[in-house]
Amino acid sequence: MYQYIGLIAVLPGIVYFTFFINRFIKTILNYHTNMLIILVIGLVVSMLSLPAINTLELYGVIYYHLLVIMLILELLNIILKKFLIYRFIFTTGVLAIIITALVLGYGYYNIKHVIPTTYNLISKKISDLKIIEIADLHMSTSLSVLQLQEYCNEISKEKADIVVLTGDIFDENTPLDDMLNACKVLSTISNKQGIYYIYGNHDNGSHAFKDIAFTPEDIRKNLEFNGIEVLDDEIVTLENINIIGRKDASFWGTNPRLSTVELLAKIPDDKKDNYTILLDHQPLDLEENASLGIDLQLSGHTHGGQLFPMGIVQTLTSDTLVRGQRNIDDFTAITTTGMSGWRYPIKTGAPSEYVIIKVK
The missing domain is CATH 3.60.21.10 (Metallo-dependent phosphatases)
Incomplete structure (x- = not known):
């Protein structure tokens, strides 16, 4: 059951992360991509995403937190992309990684701190x-x-x-x-x-x-x-x-x-x-x-x-x-x-x- 749920979640993750990396290469690295490069990106992303099918492992927890946070930031990007600093830290993935690390760091502190x-x-x-x-x-x-x-x-x-x-x-x-x-x-x-x-x-x-x-x-x-x-x-x-x-x-x-x-x-x-x-x-x-x-x-x-x-x-x-x-x-x-x-x-x-x- 858990792996079926994980598979349903991983598939859109593969599509989104492929799109995100392709955009990063074009807008930040200023490098033109073609279909072959996109397919290679998708293959690498798939290899990194498939272990997250096991939603009960820590890797899956980190993967889904990162995915959800990036999707939320994607929505905010529609409004905030006019601000250069936001567009840059979002498009590079730096902001998503920092927020994910903070959320999971809080989760670790929270489980260890019994009240x-x-x-x-x-x-x-x-x-x-x-x-x-x-x-x-x-x-x-x-x-x-x-x-x-x-x-x-x-x-x-x-x-x-x-x-x-x-x-x-x-x-x-x-x-x-x-x-x-x-x-x-x-x-x-x-x-x-x-x-x-x-x-x-x-x-x-x-x-x-x-x-x-x-x-x-x-x-x-x-x-x-x-x-x-x-x-x-x-x-x-x-x-x-x-x-x-x-x-x-x-x-x-x-x-x-x-x-x-x-x-x-x-x-x-x-x-x-x-x-x-x-x-x-x-x-x-x-x-x-x-x-x-x-x-x-x-x-x-x-x-x-x-x-x-x-x-x-x-x-x-x-x-x-x-x-x-x-x-x-x-x-x-x-x-x-x-x-x-x-x-x-x-x-x-x-x-x-x-x-x-x-x-x-």
Whole structure:
């Protein structure tokens, strides 16, 4: 699928870059081109463009950013070409290269710079509850184990009641040693009532593009060895809190799992009125969960739209809660942008974050 999308995007890229270089040769180098030269330019451009068909690699990200920025500047050129300085720096490609470098440089800084985001909620069922949510670490994409330890030390200062890890903490590119060490590090986060983990579409093995260094069972084993409870269509009932951990729906939403109704039925009768938190890696079934009396749903998965403007497009074309908070009567859903991103260490669409939720 990704390669088909890449092919559709690369074809106009080949045409445009061929046109751009031909114009550069004629206007800046003042050299007359003929059909043979244009064909040679097109062949070279094609050779440089075809690797970008793989939209999941860094080369493709750089290619498409450059292409889009050049097309935007092309439109501006219609208005600004009367200014010699603009026409020159645009036609030479200098301006596009500088802007692309700045955008991608910002994306690299943004994915590496993790900030806390705080939500203040009100509930009639519970007060003075503090929750830490961590999602989409995609361990080793942008965070080392040492950096993770530094953030966990910072998070520990919050003295949370519970900590939830809402999926894609690891992925198919995480080395085995990093998975093992990250489990230990995450277990050091200070808490009063436990750390709870659910699988995402990457760390459950359903989205692997290559052989993964460990299995979902290995993840469970090492998390539980370090005192972190794994919930895979399972529930935990505490004194005044219910925690429902859903099995991930998989990237394509095809992974069989229990319904919210079936999971709610597992809650003992004397705990039905507890403050109920549902953990679902993907922000799904918000309306349904609100109607069933869930108090809080915590999700990740979207990365806030890792590359701009993906988040805006997804928000405009679907009902997905890409990032932030949504209230439906007494129900609240929160989707975190995650502490990292997938595949490449660039994130231009949203900040990297961990979430602090205070319920009063």
